[in-house]
Amino acid sequence: MIKKITIVAGISMVLLASACKTKQSKMNVAKKETVSEKKVVVYQVFTRLFGNKNTTNAPWGTIEQNGVGKFNDFTDKALQEIKDLGVSYIWYTGVPHHALVHDYTAIGISNDDPEVVKGRAGSPYAVKDYYNVNPDLAVNPANRLQEFEALIARTHHADMKVIIDIVPNHIARKYEGKNNPKGVTDFGAHDDVTVEYKRDNNFYYIPNTPFEVPNTDAPLNGERNPLIDGKFNEFPAKWTGNGSRLAKPDRNDWYETVKVNYGIRPDGSKDFPELPAGFETKSVQEHFEFWAGKSVPDSWIKFKDIALYWTAKGVDGFRYDMAEMVPYEFWSYMNSAIKTANPNAFLMAEVYNPNEYRNYIRLGKMDYLYDKVETYDKLKDVIQGRCLPDGISDIQNHMADIEHHMLHFLDNHDEQRLASPEFAGTPEKGKPLMVVSTTISTAPTMIYFGQEVGEAGNENAGFGTHSRTSIFDYIGVPNHQRWMNNGKFDGGQLSENEKSLRDFYKRLLNFSLNSSALMGKYQEIQTANRQSTSGYDSGIYAFARWSDSQKLLIVTNFSWLTTSTFELKVPSDMVQKWNLKDGTYPITDQLYHKSTAELHIVNGEGKVWITIAPSESFIYEL
Structure with missing residues (x-):
């Protein structure tokens, strides 16, 4: 989804593309964050x-x-x-229940106007009721919440944990909280609509001023619908989700949503208590205590209550x-409340x-942020031939103090599929990107369903x-469906190449879960090899990871x-850090356990002969 973002309420939303510039690389990254024991x-x-x-x-x-x-398709076997x-x-x-074009009036849900719904199935980021779930996902829509609660239980039984979306910046134009808990009022129920703010x-x-439907392509591709009449009843008009202040949003605006007010005045100034200086070093508990008893905007309370509602249900x-379209003071308020209820959230x-990463981590108390405009964009540039991989080291070095908090991914619902012609081109070309993305830092790794079997997103x-x-x-996902095999979840319809690709992901991800080195230290060895190693071709990238009990050359x-x-x-400094004496050390690839080599230490410097095929990767363990 291409996101058009308007600068709103003084919050800079500059989307920074990572440049293919090579900076002076540091040789070592000191780990400055306390991290969990496993990936x-x-x-x-x-x-x-x-x-x-x-x-x-x-x-x-x-x-x-x-x-x-x-929900019920996530069987015990699938999980x-x-x-x-x-x-x-x-x-x-x-x-969460979002606006969509389907008739559920029989269970008390109003129909949504297709002119303010994107597509037919609707955007998941135009939430219509935060206290219930999407009726499309239930076998019995009237019992949709119970079916989701059962899925939470099945997921936990499979020894995995559950994450869902919360979208504090905007909600559906037609929000209807028909399942609000006692004492919870709807968004906007008590607003003074005679003023802008x-x-x-x-x-x-x-x-x-009345809201006007934007000039878009024909809703539902021109299909007749009683609600398609060029009108949507909203008076007075509200700001649109991306911050547009037009009563008639542009077709590229997030016209299906409205912007939520967090106490940021239209001129960008803040209308709430601010965190005192030095709070970037304070604990979650100290943040929670700071907000206790303070008057905060009503929207803050509403979203905190939503998060705690789902936390109580086992999410x-x-x-x-x-x-980042919402002030980090709000995140301090809400995240400290969530962490107080569930310290492991x-x-x-x-x-x-x-430029805002550290504010949202240290002041907003986020665990993880998308590493999109740094690592993701750099890897995409590399595989598309726009630059050498050397700059990956620079990114890792200058984010050393927050690297654990920068979640790595190559595929998600907003981005082009890794295997698509618009990204890597083939699933195989994406494999070295996946190895680097997974192993270069202590941060979590995220994959998107179908990525592991080469889904390319070719459907119209x-x-x-x-x-x-x-x-x-409403669409099928072909490669994923072949793995699903009519609900057997055994990969029975996959091609041999797709089976091999899934095996690669399974090997890589499981290795990462159990590797102490990947939760340890990092050092690039790219600079020394780029400068003087014969045959070290432009597409090669190498680095080291280690802990007290495991040493890796990747x-x-x-x-x-x-x-x-x-x-x-x-390099000699790497050899010293590993406490290696002159001699010969066998090393074995941990992905397939087929490739072995020898690390020779002579006069305190190490060398190992390597032959590596196109799109191949080795994770050599000493």
Whole structure:
């Protein structure tokens, strides 16, 4: 999904593309954060699509034509296979009840106007009711909440934890909290709509002005619908989710949503207590105590209550959409409350401005942020031939103090599929990217369902475009469906190449879960080899990871054309840190346990002969 973002309320939303510039590399990264003992792997799954067995894939297809997956499709067998892949957490994307075009009036849900819904199945980020779940996902929509609670229990029984979305920045234009707990009022229920801004209003208004439907392509591809009449009843008009202050949003705005007010005045100033100087070093408990008894905007309280509601139901963590569009003081308030209720809660956020990373981690008390505009963008540039991989080291070095908090991924619902022509081109070309992304830091690794079997997102779904698996349409996911094999979840329809690819992911992810070195120290050895190693081709990248009990040399070949043979140098300072004496040490690849080599230490410097094929990677253990 291409996101158009307006600068709102003084919050800079500059999307910084990582440049292919090589800086002076530091030779060692000191780990400055306290980290868990093991790697974490997050499996993102678009819940609506996971269990769908229908292969019709008609553009703009209805739920009856193209089918839809259900909570119940995550059977014990399916969950065990995900667990065995090497997964710690499942992020069930699209669970909260969001606006969609399907008639559920029989169970008391109002119909949504297609003119303010993207696609037919609707955007999961236009939430209509935070205290219930998407009725599409239930076998019995009237019992949808109970079916999701059962899925939480099954996931826990499979020894994995549950993450769902919370989208504090915006909600659906037609929000209806029909399942609010006692004492909870709807968003906007007590707003003063005669003014643009008031601290405890939940929305920003354009007083005395009606909302106008934007000029878009024909809703539902021109299909007749009684609600498609060029009108949507909203008076006065509200600011749109991306911050547009137009009563008639642009077609590229997030017109299906409205912006939530967090006490940021229209001029960008803050209308709430600010954290005192030095609070970046304070504990979660101290943040929680700071907010106790303080008056905060009503929207803060509403979203804290939502998060605690789902925490009480057994949800183990949250993924926050467009978190930097909401002030970090709010995150301090909400995240400290969540962590007080569940100290082990897993809190990850979509943040794209590197200048704000440390604020959202240290002041906002986020556990993890997307490492998108640094590591992800760099790897994409490398595989597309726009730069050498050497700059990966610079990224790791200058984020040394926060590297554990920068979640790594190569595929998610917003991005082009790793295997698509628009990204790596083939699943095999994506393999060295996956090795580096998984092993270069102590941060969690995230994969997107279907990535492990080479899904390329080629379908013309309707509102959604190819190269991304649509989040707006009812659609099937072909490679994933072949693995699903009509609900057997045994990979029975996969090709040999797809089976081999899934085996690669399974080996890599499970190794990462159990490697102490990947939770230890990092040192690049790229500079020494690039400067003087004969045969060290442009697509080669190498680094070391180690702990007290495990030492690794990781070598990848981003080239899909060239086999490289060279004598890898292990610099003397690296040899000293590993306490190696002159001699010969056998090393064995930990991915396939087939490749062995010898590390020769002579006069305090190490060398090892390596032959590496296109798109191949070695994780050599000493």
